[in-house]
Amino acid sequence: MRKTLLTLVALFTLLVPLLAACGGQPAAVQPTATTAPTAAPTAVPTTGTTDSSKPRIALVTDLGKVNDGTFNEFAHLGALRAAQEFGLEYKYIETQAQADYEKNIQTFVDEGFDVIVTVGFLIADATKKFAAEHPDIIFIGVDQFYEPGTVTDNLVGLQFREDQAGFLAGALAGMMTQTGTVGVVAGVEIPPVKRFKNAFDNGARYVKPDINLLGVYLPTFIDPALGASTAQQMIGEGADVIFGAGGPTGSGAIKEAAARGVYVIGVDQDEYVTTFANGTAPGADRILSSAIKRVDVAVYDQIKAVVNGTFKGNGIALYEAANGGIGYADYHDTADDVPDAVKRRMEEILAALTTGELTTGVDPVSGDVDPNTIPEPQPFRPADVKLPKIALVTDLGKVNDGTFNEFAHLGALRAAQEFGLEYKYIETQAQADYEKNIQTFVDEGFDVIVTVGFLIADATKKFAAEHPDIIFIGVDQFYEPGTVTDNLVGLQFREDQAGFLAGALAGMMTQTGTVGVVAGVEIPPVKRFKNAFDNGARYVKPDINLLGVYLPTFIDPALGASTAQQMIGEGADVIFGAGGPTGSGAIKEAAARGVYVIGVDQDEYVTTFANGTAPGADRILSSAIKRVDVAVYDQIKAVVNGTFKGNGIALYEAANGGIGYADYHDTADDVPDAVKRRMEEILAALTTGELTTGVDPVSGDVDPNTIPEPQPFQP
Known part of the structure; x- marks a missing residue:
């Protein structure tokens, strides 16, 4: 994760002026005149007796105080906790004006403090300067970004996973909406704001797939009136939950929405405390929570690392759910409005983000949506919703x-x-x-x-x-999409992928260099099996001799058997049956004659060979199977989750676990380990899409443009 953040270094350099109005900048605090007096350092009593051999800790706030509910307060609480827990001397200065940043840092340098915490990205340049000048002092910058490797070893900037915090906010909005419409009033379209907004959208869809999402990026972080008018517009379009993610612009949006009786969600810090004045401002009874960066956790963690001798500077430290760095604020006045089921689900989602079981679907660097990591929806179902029978x-x-x-x-x-x-x-x-x-x-x-x-x-x-x-x-x-009702779905499977696997196995196991397919009627699914079998065999053995025939019936085992006999006479030592009872008749006959065979659709070791008790069971290598169990489970899960889609077909393939190959059973010792490994590799490549079968997945015809280049098997 930290390595990927490097790709944004240049962008962050350009965006620092814009960032000055987003996130860590306290929305309610305005800079005072540059002639304002500098506050004197405040000493904080700690429990126990401080040890002179231990590091002395100091904190310089951004504009504001250590009890203002912003990053200042969270940073102070983290430092205070560390000071009390480890018996450290701790002081802080509350900055009165931006012009005082350097002077305040210098105060603690002169007093011989070992660790100086500075709050907010506006103080980043001053922090970097002093860190370079004083390599014996450790500097911890809250919400500050430094390119790893370009700063001194005594400096670290604390960064946070806005996408995870935004996802939590979206999930809460999705579960609390009554109209089915929610909105995001976001600031300038830069990576941290994109992480909040895009993850909010994904979180809302995660719990309510059919939700209507309104959202806009605004060109400024410091226009509360613009935020308010944008919120009004969203409310007019039906939004009953609004997330503000844009500094004072976003705060203006949620103040306006809350005043109109709409639920709102704050950002970065607990906006119940800041924007809604600890519950005394109008609308405080409508703020559900806030998507917060746990600055207290991060500051405590870094001071603890200093005490333990494990501090690592020279760049950034990333805080996320896994290390307690993000979360959501208390429900405060809306605690009775939020159902217990919603509270439990929020805890579950945070826990899943913490373990990594759940991803946000947003690139944690650029903030763009990442289609490969969007989680499958798990719709919220209130306790009174009836489960299907x-x-x-x-x-x-x-x-x-x-x-x-x-x-x-x-x-x-x-x-x-x-x-x-x-x-x-x-x-x-x-x-x-x-x-x-x-x-x-x-x-x-x-x-x-x-x-x-x-x-x-x-x-x-x-x-x-x-x-x-x-x-x-x-x-x-099979039902042609659009010709059946919305409550009906037919489960279809990528026979070409299953057939390709069967062909690859045959190609690696043949000793004579000749293999055959006894296929049923020449219809698309049978063509998919047969043509892909041929391509799979050539993929691992380009010079292979392929025998194959379509037969006019699926229900003539004797015809299948006589066809297999003919192929054996022509040198085939592996035969694939892909034609119902006709194909099963072929592989029974071939196996009885000592030839290796491969079944189709289901595990024919269990069916055709009576779970290993029928003659020839010791000659069936595997079967090209359709994972019907996976498909049925998947569709029922979709019904439960509210994501079922009928009116046609649902296609199952390697990518969603819908096809595969059966166990080797009695031939497990016959199949070399190298063959088994290659089969696993081929299935994996089909799953990722790296490997194609060379067969049209609809018609079953060979597609010359997608035939894979042979990769001959080398025992």
Whole structure:
């Protein structure tokens, strides 16, 4: 993190004048005349007896006092805590005018203090100057940025993760809005302000994906009237929570909004104390909280490091949730307005940011939105919201038969257990029972019905149209987007990626240099399997001899078997079956003849080879599988979270865990470790998108433009 901050050094240099009006500058304190007298140092009593061998601590405030609720007070509290805990001498000076910065620092230099804390970026130049002149004194600059490696080892600037604080503010706004519209009145569009605003947006969407977000950057930090008029406009557009992130401009916005009865959220410090005068100013009963930088924690931490001999200067120290550097302020007068469920969720979100389990979706340096780290929404559900009841209708078979039935059941069961849902299933005995079984769950009032297999697709589509209040999830069912109701989704899978993996495995395991595919009817999903198998085999073995054929039926095992026999006669020593029972007939025959085989869709070691008890089970290398369990769980989770999208298909691929390959089972010792490692690498490359299959994921045709350059396997 600290390394990435280097990329903004030049930008920060240019932005220092702009920053002077944002964040750490106290909104309510105006500079006094330069002729104002300098305050005398104030000694602070500490517990116990100070030790002359220990460092003496001093603090120079920004304009203002150590009880003004700004960074001054937080820095003072951090220094005071350290002084009391470690028995240190501690004094401070409350700066009266900007012209006094150097004079105040000089006072403590002359008095022989070992550590001098200075508050705010306006005092940064003076701090840097004195640090260079006095290498024996440690300087700690609050909210000050210094390029690492360009300052002396006795100087550190304290920086904070505004994106995490902004995310917390957004989450609170998203849970407290009643209109579904919230707004941000932000200052100049510079990195720290972008971090606040963009993360606020992401935090609001995290708890309320359909939220309406209003937000604007304003060209100044010091125009409260402009902030107020902007807030008025947002309120006119329906905003009932407004976040101010722009110095006095933002404070003007939240004062105006609060006066109009709208909830507001402050920034940097606890604005209940500052902007709302510790609860005495109008509107104090409408400030929910503030997105705060824990300056007290950072100052204490740095003084502790000095005491412990672990202080590191020469740049910046970054404070974030993980080290207690950011957080949110007390709810104060709105404590009774904020439901307990919201308070608990805020604690959970802060905890997840602290552990790193949750990211903000914002680049912590530039402040730009980072699409790769935007967290998946976890909508806030008040305690009185009813959770959905889940039902599953299998295809012919049972929930432990190793087919899509079992995988769908496992996905539904996982979701039910994780989210505390009621869950039932019916095991279909005959195709004629499809509609009757679905009707059973409709009559019992289930909210989500999962149906398995393409044979049940017509019945699923019919019931979805008749019952728009029930969500239907069809496993391995295709519905043209826009032609079905919004409560219906068909789960589709990237057969080309699964086929590519199968081809790569075959290409690495063949000894004769010849492999084959026994495929079913030449339709897109089968073409995706077969063409990608060929490309995967060539990817690892460019000179491979490929045999393959489409057969006119999916339900003729004998035809599959005779086709496999022919391929074996032509030298194939690995055969992939991709054609339902026809393909299964092919791999059973090939395995019985001692040839390696690869299954399809589900783990055929479990199904076709009866969990290892059928002849030939010791010859099945793996299966190219569709992770139906992942897809079903994912869709039910979307229902629970309020992010379900119907009216077509949901595509599952390597990137979302939707495809893969099965365990090696009885052939685990036959497959060299080098092959296993290469398979893991190929799956990882498909997952990241670094590797393409060379097959159109819709039509199944070979796409010459995306065929990957061969990377031959070297045992």
